[in-house]
Ligand SMILES: *Cc1c(COP(=O)(O)O)cnc(C)c1O
C-alpha cells in the first residue's frame with residue numbers, strides 16, 4: 001500500500017479513509033506514506049524536471065492515480081528575500097513566502113487541489129465546507145473545475161468580495177448567523193441527508209496534505225536547509241500541522257540538512273485560543289464567548305485539534321503571539337511599501353514578527369520566513385448582497401424548498 005492513516009497521538013494505524021479523521025483516543029489521523037518507496041523516485045535530482053506546481057511532490061500526496069488530480073496551477077509560489085529590511089534588523093535573513101499568488105488568491109488552493117483530487121478519486125459528487133472565506137472560494141473553484149456541486153457556509157460578516165467570489169465559481173453560497181464552527185454544524189447536521197462530503201478543517205485527509213506542500217517547497221527552494229524560524233498566521237491550524245508533517249517526512253527521507261525551524265503562530269487579539277493555551281498548558285480549552293476579532297482566517301475560536309497545534313509549537317521550540325488590529329493595519333501598510341500586497345493574516349505574520357524582535361526572541365543568527373497567506377484585495381470592504389443568511393440546517397432547508 002502506498003499510503004494509510006496514522007494517529008498523531010497514540011500511533012495507531014488505519015487503512016486510508018475519506019472521512020473519519022478522529023482516532024478512538026481522541027487524536028487526529030494523518031496520512032502516512034511508504035517512505036521507503038517514496039524515496040526511490042522522489043529525489044533532489046528527479047525534482048529538477050518536474051511540474052512547477054505542488055504536484056511535483058506527487059509521491060507525498062494521497063492520490064493513487066495522477067489522472068485524477070484536479071489542478072489549477074497551485075503551489076511553487078515565490079519566496080522573496082527582503083534585503084533592505086533585513087539589513088536594518090538584527091537577524092541574518094528574512095523572506096516572505098508569497099502564498100497570495102496561488103489560484104483564488106490564498107494558500108487554501110493547495111489544500112483544496114488535494115482534497116478535491118482525493119474526493120474525485122473516490123467518486124464524490126457534492127462537497128461542502130464551512131469557512132471564514134478563503135477555504136470557501138478555493139473549494140468553489142476546484143469543485144467547479146472538477147464538475148462537482150459545492151456548498152459553502154460563511155459567517156455573515158465575512159469579507160464580501162470573497163462571498164461574491166464563491167458565487168462566481170458557481171457554489172451554492174450561504175451566510176451563517178454565527179462563527180465558523182456554527183457554519184460547520186450546519187454541514188454536520190445536513191451531511192447525510194444532502195450527501196455532502198465535508199471538506200472542513202481536519203475532516204478529511206486531503207487538505208492538510210495539500211498544505212504540507214508549503215513545507216516541502218520551502219525546503220526545496222532554500223536548498224534543503226530550512227529557515228530557523230517560520231511565522232504563520234494560524235486559524236484552524238492545518239497549515240502549521242501540515243508543514244510540520246512535511247518536515248518530519250523530509251527528515252525521514254534524508255532530504256534535509258540542518259535543524260528544524262521554530263514554528264510561530266500569530267493570531268489577532270480578541271480570538272487567540274492558541275496563544276492562551278500555549279501560556280496555560282494542560283488540555284486545550286477553546287474560546288466559547290467574547291470573540292471580538294475581525295473576520296479573517298485567524299478567527300477560529302474552536303480549532304478542530306488545538307492540542308495538536310500547541311504540540312507542534314512546543315516540539316519545535318516555537319511560540320505564539322497575539323497582535324492588535326492596529327498593529328495589523330500598520331503591518332499591512334509596511335508590507336505594501338515593500339511591494340507586497342498582504343491580507344490581514346499575512347500582515348499579522350509581519351506584526352507578530354515585529355513583536356518577536358521587540359521581545360528579543362529572535363537571534364542575530366536567525367533566518368526567518370513569514371507566510372503571506374493571501375492578498376489585500378480580497379478584503380476590500382464590500383457587503384455581500386442577495387445571499388441567504390441562516391442559523392441552522394433546518395432553516396437552510398426551508399429556505400431552499
Ligand atoms: C485559512 C487562513 C489562515 C489560517 O490557516 P490555517 O492553516 O487554517 O491555520 C491564514 N490566512 C489566510 C489568508 C487564510 O485563509
Ligand SMILES: [Zn+2]
Nearest residue numbers: 007010023025
Ligand atoms: Zn490515537
